[in-house]
Structures are given as C-alpha cells and as structure tokens.
Amino acid sequence: MAHIAMVSIPFHGHVNPSAEIIRTLVARGHRVTYANDPRFAEHVAATGAHLKPYGSTLPTNDDDWNGDAIDQLTLFLDDAIAMLPQLRDLYAEDRPDLFLYDIAGAPARLLGERWGLPAVQLSPTYVAWDGYEQEMAPMLDGMRADPRGAAYYERFARWLAAEGSSTRDSLAFQGRPARGLVLIPRALQPNADRVDAGVFDFVGPVLGDRSARGTWTRPTAAGKVLLVSLGSAFTNHPDFYRRCVEAFGALPGWHTVLQIGDRVDPAHLGAVPASVEVRSWVPQLAILEQADAFLTHAGMGGCSEGLSCGVPMITAPQAADQFQNAEQLSTLGVARTIDLATVTPAELREHLLTLTADPAVRTRCAEIEAQVRAEGGAGRAADLIEEVVATAL
Numbered sequence: 001m002a003h004i005a006m007v008s009i010p011f012h013g014h015v016n017p018s019a020e021i022i023r024t025l026v027a028r029g030h031r032v033t034y035a036n037d038p039r040f041a042e043h044v045a046a047t048g049a050h051l052k053p054y055g056s057t058l059p060t061n062d063d064d065w066n067g068d069a070i071d072q073l074t075l076f077l078d079d080a081i082a083m084l085p086q087l088r089d090l091y092a093e094d095r096p097d098l099f100l101y102d103i104a105g106a107p108a109r110l111l112g113e114r115w116g117l118p119a120v121q122l123s124p125t126y127v128a129w130d131g132y133e134q135e136m137a138p139m140l141d142g143m144r145a146d147p148r149g150a151a152y153y154e155r156f157a158r159w160l161a162a163e164g165s166s167t168r169d170s171l172a173f174q175g176r177p178a179r180g181l182v183l184i185p186r187a188l189q190p191n192a193d194r195v196d197a198g199v200f201d202f203v204g205p206v207l208g209d210r211s212a213r214g215t216w217t218r219p220t221a222a223g224k225v226l227l228v229s230l231g232s233a234f235t236n237h238p239d240f241y242r243r244c245v246e247a248f249g250a251l252p253g254w255h256t257v258l259q260i261g262d263r264v265d266p267a268h269l270g271a272v273p274a275s276v277e278v279r280s281w282v283p284q285l286a287i288l289e290q291a292d293a294f295l296t297h298a299g300m301g302g303c304s305e306g307l308s309c310g311v312p313m314i315t316a317p318q319a320a321d322q323f324q325n326a327e328q329l330s331t332l333g334v335a336r337t338i339d340l341a342t343v344t345p346a347e348l349r350e351h352l353l354t355l356t357a358d359p360a361v362r363t364r365c366a367e368i369e370a371q372v373r374a375e376g377g378a379g380r381a382a383d384l385i386e387e388v389v390a391t392a393l
Contacts, residue, residue: 002030002097002098002386002389002393003030003031003032003094003096003097004025004030004031004032004033004097004098004100004385004389005033005035005091005096005098005100005108006018006032006033006034006099006101006102006105007034007035007036007083007087007099007102007107008034008035008101008104009036009037009104009105010037010040010056010060011104011232011233013124013231013233013299013301014102014103015036015043015044015102016301017122017124017184017205017206017300017301017304018100018122018124018183018206019046019208020206020209021206021382021385022047022049023046023047023378024381024382025385026047026048027048028382028386031050032047032048032049032050033050033052033094033096034047034049034050034052035051035052035053035054035090035105036051036052036053036054037054037055038055039060041053046212052091055082055086057075057078057079058079069143070143070149071148072319074148076104077155079104080104080106080107084107084110084163087111091111097117097389098117098118098120098385098388098389099111099112099117099119100119100120100385101119101120101121102121102122102123103121103122103124103125109121109177110163110164110165113165113166114164118178118388118391118392119177119179120177120179120385120388121177121179121180122181122183123180123182123184123200124183124301125321126182126184126188126189126321126324127175127180127189127195127200128171128176128195129190129195129196130191130195131194132191133171156170157170177199178199179199179388180199180200180201181200181203181381181384182200182201182202182203183203183205183206184300184304185205185304185307185372185375186202186204186371186375187328187332187368187372188303188304188325188328190324190328201380203377203378203380203381203384204304204372204373204376205305205308206377206378206381207305207308207377208378210283210285211286213286214282214283215286216283218255218290219255222253222254223253223254223255224254224292224356225256225291226248226255226256226257226291226292226293226294226295227257227259227282227287227288227291227294228241228244228248228256228295229282229284229295229302230259230261230296230316230318230340231296232261232281234297234319235259235261235263236261236263237264237340238265238269240340240341241258241264241269242268242269243343243345243348244256245258245269245270245272245273245276247345247346247348248275248276248349249272249275249276250275251275251349251352251353255276255277256275256276256277257277257279257282257287257291258276258277258278259279259280259281259282259284260278260279260280261280261281262280262281266278284302285305288306288309289309291309291311292356293311293312293313293314293352293356294306294311294313295315295352296313296315296316297315297316297317297322297340298313298315298316298317298325298329299321299322299325300325303328304372306334307329307334307365307368307372309369310365310366310368312334312355312362312365313329313334313335314335314336314337314338314348314352314355315329315330315335315337316338318340334364334365336351336354336355338351
C-alpha cells in the first residue's frame with residue numbers, strides 16, 4: 001500500500017469535492033496524509049486521512065476578499081509561497097509515493113518535481129482546453145497592463161524559477177499539470193471536446209455519503225421544495241434574503257429552505273411565514289436530493305450537485321468562475337440567471353414557476369443527471385490514482 005499525500009486549502013469548495021476520493025483510498029488500505037490548515041482538522045479526520053497541519057494566510061472573512069481579480073489572485077499567490085516551505089518541512093522525513101493536490105495546492109507540484117515524485121491534480125473546477133491560452137490572452141494582457149497585474153505575474157515567474165519549476169509561466173503551471181482528474185460534470189466544462197484526454201479524466205462530482213454532515217426530511221405537507229443557498233463564503237446579503245421571503249413565502253404548495261450563513265441575524269428578515277425554513281447552514285446535498293428547484297450562487301460545488309440531482313436552477317453569480325458556470329447552465333437549458341443586487345420578488349417568482357413548469361427543462365435535467373452518474377465518481381478516481389502509484393513504485 002502507498003503513502004499518498006493530499007494538499008489543499010481551508011475552504012469547503014476545495015476540500016469537499018475530493019473528500020470521497022480520499023475516503024475511498026483510505027478504505028482500500030492506503031496511508032493518506034492531508035496537508036491543510038488546522039481549522040479543517042475535523043473535515044480531514046472525517047475522510048480517514050491524517051492531518052499534516054500548515055498555517056494558511058488566506059482570509060477567513062468574505063469582506064477581506066473585496067477587490068478585483070488581481071487582488072484575489074495575489075492572495076492565493078501569497079498563500080502558495082507561504083505554504084511551500086511548510087510542506088517541505090512536513091514531508092521532508094515522510095516523503096509520499098504520490099502527491100494529490102487541489103488546484104490551489106499547487107506547491108505540491110513543485111515538491112513533486114524537486115523530489116522526483118508523481119503528482120496528480122484534482123480539479124474542482126474546469127480545466128484548460130486546446131487553445132485556452134490564446135483565448136485567454138486578451139484578458140491576461142489587460143491584467144498585465146495594470147501595474148499590480150504585471151507585478152503579480154513577474155513575482156509568480158520569479159518564484160517558479162527560484163524553486164526549479166519545469167515551467168516559468170503561471171498559467172501553464174496551474175493549468176497544464178502532468179496528470180489531472182476533473183471533479184465536475186463534463187457537461188459543465190467549456191469546450192470539453194478540446195480537453196486533452198491524455199492528461200485529464202472527467203470522473204464527475206464525487207458526492208458519496210454526506211450523512212455525517214447532517215440529514216434533512218422533506219415536510220409531509222410540502223408539494224414542492226426550493227433550496228436557496230449562496231454557498232459558504234459570500235453570504236452576507238440580508239436584503240436579498242428578505243426578497244426571497246417575499247417572493248417564495250406565499251407560493252401555494254412550496255416549502256423554501258433559506259440558508260443565510262452565519263453573518264446575518266434572522267431577525268433582520270422580518271416576519272417569516274411557516275413555509276420558509278431559515279437556517280445558518282444546511283446539509284445541501286441531502287436537501288437537493290429531495291428538492292424541486294435550487295437558487296444558487298453558481299459555485300462549482302453547488303452547480304455539480306444540482307446537475308447530479310437533476311434539479312433546475314436559478315443562478316445568482318457573484319465572483320470568480322460563478323459567472324461562467326451560470327452561463328454554461330443556461331446554455332445547457334437547465335437554469336436562468338439573475339442579478340442578486342437588483343432582482344425583484346416578482347422576477348424571482350416568475351423564474352421559479354417558469355423553470356419548474358417547463359417539460360423541456362425537466363427532460364434536460366434528467367438527461368444530464370444520467371450522464372453525471374455514469375462518469376465514475378470516487379471508485380474510478382481511486383482506480384486512476386492507483387494506476388499512477390503502480391507506475392511510480
């Protein structure tokens with residue numbers, strides 16, 4: 001049995017997608033260690049892996065992520081640079097046979113190259129395709145025209161050079177791994193037909209048994225169920241939640257589960273009817289498996305779970321890849337997109353009722369659900385990882 005080392009960052013969107021893969025590898029008898037910040041110790045322990053603690057520099061408050069893409073990329077680069085020496089110390093006397101790493105745990109790729117060990121990227125989002133660099137060039141040129149952007153890319157290149165990376169280009173370092181498993185539905189991947197099948201395998205969202213995170217029972221009187229969740233990070237939107245209560249609270253036969261996060265006082269929502277269940281946190285997958293519709297911020301995890309459960313979606317993107325995800329879901333014919341800041345209660349109601357009454361949407365949701373379920377999940381991912389380990393040993 002191999003020693004397999006997983007490296008990630010302390011965010012649910014980067015830990016949850018691969019958790020079932022880690023659990024499967026442990027169940028097959030491999031020794032799995034997991035490098036992450038101690039605040040995710042409980043989540044690591046739940047997979048059966050052993051925590052290798054490092055201190056992350058990433059902000060924990062969503063207000064600290066304010067700023068544009070350059071500011072946010074700089075935060076991730078700061079964290080990667082701080083992470084690498086910690087990883088080196090953690091594994092210097094306990095070298096693994098294989099590194100697995102989340103896209104934000106890419107310092108593991110540097111260690112793998114330096115120590116001659118294989119490394120497999122586990123991507124919780126879409127991956128590069130043939131022509132990706134050329135298509136991204138106008139956006140990147142715009143970022144490099146900003147002095148902050150130029151400084152970011154120059155610093156990234158200097159870091160890669162100083163650490164002996166096989167590539168000095170940040171885009172290639174993050175987007176062109178030697179081997180990668182893609183943990184999203186192939187249906188969500190832009191230009192999926194141009195993704196290199198010799199590098200990347202789509203194993204689909206790896207959901208597994210989430211009962212340890214809580215369960216949920218559909219009320220017997222609920223004719224239909226709507227889940228409203230803006231994820232785990234950017235949740236401080238009391239005005240939007242009030243509009244949701246107004247939009248959905250009086251809909252006959254509908255039961256709405258409204259997740260508001262831990263920064264909004266439920267009292268700020270005003271009077272809430274019995275048909276609206278307000279929670280600071282919910283076992284999202286458990287609800288989606290019983291739901292009829294999903295209003296989501298279009299994070300990759302939520303989109304993947306929504307497709308896996310065959311649920312039509314209303315998307316309210318806020319940042320990062322959420323806008324691309326929302327556009328892709330609309331193109332697939334299973335979602336409509338709203339502007340979280342301006343959408344009215346009447347518009348919210350109209351989107352919900354139109355989506356859930358459309359037979360073409362229901363058919364498309366069922367088709368994609370079947371495709372996602374056939375992609376292999378944790379078992380296929382573990383098989384592919386073991387193939388890499390067997391080659392290396």
